[in-house]
Amino acid sequence: xxxxxxxxxxxxxxxxxxxxxxxxxxxxxxxxxxxxxxxxxxxxxxxxxxxxxxxxxxxxxxxxxxxxxxxxxxxxxxxxxxxxxxxxxxxxxxxxxxxxxxxxxxxxxxxxxxxxxxxxxxxxxxxxxxxxxxxxxxxxxxxxxxxxxxxxxxxxxxxxxxxxxxxxxxxxxxxxxxxxxxxxxxxxxxxxxxxxxxxxxxxxxxxxxxxxxxxxxxxxxxxxxxxxxxxxxxxxxxxxxxxxxxxxxxxxxxxxxxxxxxxxxxxxxxxxxxxxxxxxxxxxxxxxxxxxxxxxxxxxxxxxxxxxxxxxxxxxxxxxxxxxxxxxxxxxxxxxxxxxxxxxxxxxxxxxxxxxxxxxxxxxxxxxxxxxxxxxxxxxxxxxxxxxxxxxxxxxxxxxxxxxxxxxxxxxxxxxxxxxxxxxxxxxxxxxxxxxxxxxxx
Amino acid sequence: xxxxxxxxxxxxxxxxxxxxxxxxxxxxxxxxxxxxxxxxxxxxxxxxxxxxxxxxxxxxxxxxxxxxxxxxxxxxxxxxxxxxxxxxxxxxxxxxxxxxxxxxxxxxxxxxxxxxxxxxxxxxxxxxxxxxxxxxxxxxxxxxxxxxxxxxxxxxxxxxxxxxxxxxxxxxxxxxxxxxxxxxxxxxxxxxxxxxxxxxxxxxxxxxxxxxxxxxxxxxxxxxxxxx
Ligand SMILES: Cc1cc2nc3c(=O)[nH]c(=O)nc-3n(C[C@H](O)[C@H](O)[C@H](O)COP(=O)(O)O)c2cc1C
Numbered sequence: 001x002x003x004x005x006x007x008x009x010x011x012x013x014x015x016x017x018x019x020x021x022x023x024x025x026x027x028x029x030x031x032x033x034x035x036x037x038x039x040x041x042x043x044x045x046x047x048x049x050x051x052x053x054x055x056x057x058x059x060x061x062x063x064x065x066x067x068x069x070x071x072x073x074x075x076x077x078x079x080x081x082x083x084x085x086x087x088x089x090x091x092x093x094x095x096x097x098x099x100x101x102x103x104x105x106x107x108x109x110x111x112x113x114x115x116x117x118x119x120x121x122x123x124x125x126x127x128x129x130x131x132x133x134x135x136x137x138x139x140x141x142x143x144x145x146x147x148x149x150x151x152x153x154x155x156x157x158x159x160x161x162x163x164x165x166x167x168x169x170x171x172x173x174x175x176x177x178x179x180x181x182x183x184x185x186x187x188x189x190x191x192x193x194x195x196x197x198x199x200x201x202x203x204x205x206x207x208x209x210x211x212x213x214x215x216x217x218x219x220x221x222x223x224x225x226x227x228x229x230x231x232x233x234x235x236x237x238x239x240x241x242x243x244x245x246x247x248x249x250x251x252x253x254x255x256x257x258x259x260x261x262x263x264x265x266x267x268x269x270x271x272x273x274x275x276x277x278x279x280x281x282x283x284x285x286x287x288x289x290x291x292x293x294x295x296x297x298x299x300x301x302x303x304x305x306x307x308x309x310x311x312x313x314x315x316x317x318x319x320x321x322x323x324x325x326x327x328x329x330x331x332x333x334x335x336x337x338x339x340x341x342x343x344x345x346x347x348x349x350x351x352x353x354x355x356x357x358x359x360x361x362x363x364x365x366x367x368x369x370x371x372x373x374x375x376x377x378x379x380x381x382x383x384x385x386x387x388x389x390x391x392x393x394x395x396x397x398x399x400x401x402x403x404x405x406x407x408x409x410x411x412x413x414x415x416x417x418x419x420x421x422x423x424x425x426x427x428x429x430x431x432x433x434x435x436x437x438x439x440x441x442x
Numbered sequence: 443x444x445x446x447x448x449x450x451x452x453x454x455x456x457x458x459x460x461x462x463x464x465x466x467x468x469x470x471x472x473x474x475x476x477x478x479x480x481x482x483x484x485x486x487x488x489x490x491x492x493x494x495x496x497x498x499x500x501x502x503x504x505x506x507x508x509x510x511x512x513x514x515x516x517x518x519x520x521x522x523x524x525x526x527x528x529x530x531x532x533x534x535x536x537x538x539x540x541x542x543x544x545x546x547x548x549x550x551x552x553x554x555x556x557x558x559x560x561x562x563x564x565x566x567x568x569x570x571x572x573x574x575x576x577x578x579x580x581x582x583x584x585x586x587x588x589x590x591x592x593x594x595x596x597x598x599x600x601x602x603x604x605x606x607x608x609x610x611x612x613x614x615x616x617x618x619x620x621x622x623x624x625x626x627x628x629x630x631x632x633x634x635x636x637x638x639x640x641x642x643x644x645x646x647x648x649x650x651x652x653x654x655x656x657x658x659x660x661x662x663x664x665x666x667x668x669x670x
Contacts, residue, residue, distance in 0.1 A: 148544065150525075177661060190584060194661065203544055204524050204543040210520075216481060223461060
């Protein structure tokens with residue numbers, strides 16, 4: 001029997017999609033895993049899946065331009081003699097000099113200072129420039145201990161012990177040879193031009209009991225002045241938060257899987273760690289169970305982009321948020337004005353993630369002096385300040401609509417979820433129902 | 443000389459007294475009695491003081507020392523002299539794990555043995571151990587000198603950068619990318635000077651073997667994947 005097939009459109013596999021097949025071919029050609037910057041690119045349940053309810057007959061709103069909605073936050077009230085007071089609950093996350101250019105770090109410092117918030121050093125130590133330009137500077141204490149010294153500890157405003165990051169809970173940093181310039185090499189006591197892998201574990205403590213002793217040492221060195229943060233990736237938020245509190249943290253920083261990184265294996269970014277949304281409630285529950293909610297502050301990061309995200313994180317119980325990627329975008333990362341150059345690098349504005357190669361057309365994730373000089377730190381700092389102002393106004397707009405005179409008065413009761421997944425993770429009812437999966441209702 | 447009895451005086455008072463020393467102060471010699479294994483004894487020293495500790499200490503004794511001379515007449519817990527910048531720390535007894543971790547400068551002398559991970563991630567410190575050291579010592583060590591008069595445990599110098607390791611006795615095994623290297627005259631000379639500085643009179647530099655990085659892990663290379 002003979003028959004003639006009518007034409008059918010070519011159909012690609014959902015399992016073997018273009019990106020998957022391209023990666024198989026890339027792996028076959030090179031024999032090494034893909035390294036890139038940024039956070040997870042897959043879609044995971046996020047703040048977009050939550051909505052605020054707003055005011056109604058039983059809840060009345062605040063007047064937009066007349067009634068005050070406070071945005072300030074104080075961090076480190078538990079043990080530190082000098083807690084940090086910020087005007088807005090949006091901080092700049094730790095990003096190293098090395099991963100970022102000196103101009104980019106300066107821009108972050110300028111923007112944060114204009115906005116009354118803090119910046120954070122990173123896996124490479126503190127530079128004089130960033131200390132100079134950041135009114136409030138958090139100094140990271142990382143496994144690598146690159147650039148760690150008591151002078152910088154004393155001139156920091158807070159200390160952040162980094163246990164992990166959301167992009168790679170359980171992984172250390174990476175800085176490839178192209179970015180190990182003479183200055184970066186010197187700060188890290190490394191030979192120039194090597195492919196550097198930071199340790200993933202702290203060299204002189206393991207486990208929560210040791211961490212308590214380590215935190216105590218840092219307090220003794222700095223005469224109990226500085227707030228001590230503990231930063232963890234989104235892995236076991238309930239227990240990590242409880243253990244950080246037990247170890248004596250003033251502040252817990254919790255970074256979900258959408259959180260950016262300067263460089264790590266793509267397989268790590270995409271497959272390890274929990275979405276930010278899934279991390280917040282367990283962490284808040286741990287604080288509440290210990291009677292420490294609002295006494296030990298919780299900073300949430302990983303995919304925060306707007307005032308709505310800020311308001312949602314705070315409504316779920318966070319005291320503040322931190323931003324990395326969004327701050328870089330605000331100062332010019334992946335800007336379409338460099339499209340021609342992104343094309344030359346085989347990518348396009350919005351998708352450029354080879355930050356480890358140090359060839360960033362926008363002059364941000366590079367140590368090349370010529371590229372770095374493209375970023376004007378004063379203008380970029382102003383852009384960051386503008387963006388932070390918008391985020392704050394947006395969060396206030398939502399809070400007022402919910403009748404709150406402080407962003408911290410937002411609460412889970414103000415929210416509903418669009419999807420069953422988000423409802424389960426955020427533990428707020430599915431829109432139009434009183435059902436929270438795992439919690440009953442109907 | 444101010445004497446602090448840690449069985450009655452809070453540790454905080456002692457460390458604060460050390461931090462309150464002003465440049466050019468006269469009273470710079472301290473004694474600590476009854477340390478009783480306290481953690482963080484004499485941490486954050488930032489002046490040329492001397493501290494004599496009469497007994498054994500817990501974690502992180504003399505942590506981040508910058509310019510002080512600390513002598514422990516006893517043994518030290520984990521992380522002694524961690525991240526030292528400059529100065530001298532002498533342990534008359536044994537030291538637990540991570541002795542001299544991430545140290546950037548100064549001299550750490552351990553008269554007894556040191557446990558595992560001695561000199562881990564060291565970044566310029568000189569460490570001299572009269573006895574033996576445990577496994578994974580000098581892991582990811584970046585620079586400085588680790589001198590061992592006795593033996594070294596498993597995986598010495600794993601993922602080493604530019605630190606120099608000198609061992610007089612046996613080495614149970616070498617870690618990834620760590621190899622034995624030739625003792626050239628400049629190494630004999632430098633080691634001799636370091637032994638002298640550390641007050642070692644019964645060891646000749648010629649009796650040591652030198653270990654360092656093969657530098658094959660300095661750049662990503664798929665043919666080295668088995669080494670990780
Ligand atoms: C370029 C870059 C460098 C980073 N460097 C560090 C670092 O040195 N230490 C650290 O703890 N986190 C580092 N991070 C993670 C951020 O601190 C933060 O957790 C993350 O960016 C938050 O998620 P977001 O990017 O979605 O805002 C880095 C992130 C980026 C984008």
